[in-house]
Amino acid sequence: MERRIAHLDMDAFFASVELLKRPELKGQPVVVGGRRADAGRLGDYRGRGVVTTATYEARAFGVGSGMGLMKAAALAPHATLLPADFDAYRRYSRGFKDAVRAIAPVVEDRGIDEIYIDLTAVVGTSAELGRRLREAVLAGTGLSCSIGIAPNKLLAKLGSELEKPGGLTILGYADVPLRIWPLPASKINGIGPKSTAKLAALGIELIADLATADPDWLVRHFGESYGAWLHRVANGRDERAVVTDSEPRSMSRETTFERDLHARADKAALSAIFTDLCTRVAGDLARHRYLARTVGIKVRYDDFRTVTRGLTVPEPIAGAEALRAVAGQCLKRVPLDRRIRLLGVRVSGLTPLGAISRSRSEMPPQDAEADLDLALPREQATAPTAQPELPFAG
DNA sequence: TCTGGGGTCCTAGGACCC
DNA sequence: TCTGGGGTCCTAGGACCC
Numbered sequence: 159m160e161r162r163i164a165h166l167d168m169d170a171f172f173a174s175v176e177l178l179k180r181p182e183l184k185g186q187p188v189v190v191g192g193r194r195a196d197a198g199r200l201g202d203y204r205g206r207g208v209v210t211t212a213t214y215e216a217r218a219f220g221v222g223s224g225m226g227l228m229k230a231a232a233l234a235p236h237a238t239l240l241p242a243d244f245d246a247y248r249r250y251s252r253g254f255k256d257a258v259r260a261i262a263p264v265v266e267d268r269g270i271d272e273i274y275i276d277l278t279a280v281v282g283t284s285a286e287l288g289r290r291l292r293e294a295v296l297a298g299t300g301l302s303c304s305i306g307i308a309p310n311k312l313l314a315k316l317g318s319e320l321e322k323p324g325g326l327t328i329l330g331y332a333d334v335p336l337r338i339w340p341l342p343a344s345k346i347n348g349i350g351p352k353s354t355a356k357l358a359a360l361g362i363e364l365i366a367d368l369a370t371a372d373p374d375w376l377v378r379h380f381g382e383s384y385g386a387w388l389h390r391v392a393n394g395r396d397e398r399a400v401v402t403d404s405e406p407r408s409m410s411r412e413t414t415f416e417r418d419l420h421a422r423a424d425k426a427a428l429s430a431i432f433t434d435l436c437t438r439v440a441g442d443l444a445r446h447r448y449l450a451r452t453v454g455i456k457v458r459y460d461d462f463r464t465v466t467r468g469l470t471v472p473e474p475i476a477g478a479e480a481l482r483a484v485a486g487q488c489l490k491r492v493p494l495d496r497r498i499r500l501l502g503v504r505v506s507g508l509t510p511l512g513a514i515s516r517s518r519s520e521m522p523p524q525d526a527e528a529d530l531d532l533a534l535p536r537e538q539a540t541a542p543t544a545q546p547e548l549p550f551a552g
Numbered sequence: 553t554c555t556g557g558g559g560t561c562c563t564a565g566g567a568c569c570c
Numbered sequence: 571t572c573t574g575g576g577g578t579c580c581t582a583g584g585a586c587c588c
Binding site for chain 1: 579580581582583584585586587588
């Protein structure tokens with residue numbers, strides 16, 4: 159039986175939430191991004207932040223997501239800059255997802271502002287269901303969204319973008335040549351900047367060019383897996399299921415400094431930031447009740463080159479000091495001779511805490527954390543407890 | 553006007569094991 | 571001596587997405 163999948167995408171989500179709090183800004187160019195202290199006229203902004211979201215009025219000036227705020231300020235100096243308020247966005251995110259689940263329970267989370275919904279088993283025409291979903295989201299949150307409904311996720315996602323904002327687009331396989339093929343290849347989820355450039359160099363701009371290209375030729379240029387995939391998706395084919403629950407693979411915290419720091423000259427500041435990142439990751443692990451076996455760090459230099467180092471320990475850990483000990487080992491393996499603009503700490507190889515506790519006769523979670531620290535190799539477990547050795551020794 | 557922060561998945565080489 | 575053939579785990583980097 160043919161499936162019926164919806165993709166629902168909130169319109170300018172962060173900015174729209176801000177407008178609910180500040181209705182007097184409605185109809186004006188508003189940009190969300192930067193830190194709290196940066197709020198005000200976009201033209202007055204100084205710093206390294208990027209645009210998180212822009213209202214459609216701001217987009218009219220060429221401002222878009224991911225753009226540096228300094229560049230956005232040059233394009234739309236009179237726009238209003240608001241800092242991101244993630245607590246509010248998470249509340250509204252839960253709100254619109256709850257509203258959808260009341261109508262159709264099979265929902266796949268794709269981040270804070272979009273979802274896939276499997277409507278195959280839900281009664282009603284696609285047009286009716288689309289309108290009901292849109293109205294439920296509006297009633298539940300006061301926010302507008304765009305919806306695409308199609309036989310698979312690929313076409314649903316492409317559809318939801320076709321009539322933004324506030325759109326409802328229903329696509330079947332028969333619509334692919336007329337409505338999908340004229341789009342740029344980069345509209346397909348999974349064809350990013352690198353692949354777009356490579357395709358363009360080969361004379362392929364549109365999805366139609368991809369769909370009619372020789373599959374073997376695509377495989378020669380892009381490899382067995384990606385080449386075959388390009389041909390499949392260009393023809394609207396996609397069998398991925400709507401996945402309602404999945405375990406996290408990694409957790410990370412990173413920060414870009416207001417100015418580039420040097421391992422020697424700014425040793426104390428870097429060390430404090432490093433400890434803070436480890437503490438925050440440990441907090442995330444504790445909050446979500448996970449342990450990690452692999453700890454990694456990320457360093458971005460002033461020239462934007464980025465290196466990562468990772469280390470896997472025999473037994474899972476979760477405490478801030480244990481994380482810092484392993485992350486410190488990683489840090490010793492990266493060159494620290496030039497200025498750094500970003501530092502990050504990451505954990506992966508995650509195990510739910512419950513799985514461990516159960517196998518260890520009723521151990522309460524607080525004790526589990528302390529106990530598992532001892533599972534580290536001895537030098538790592540004992541060294542940092544008193545006065546942590548600073549890895550920024552230069 | 554240089555480029556945030558949080559993720560996922562893939563690739564490829566080397567170690568190591570049978 | 572002229573080169574097995576898997577399989578898994580670990581590490582580093584990169585593409586991509588929201």
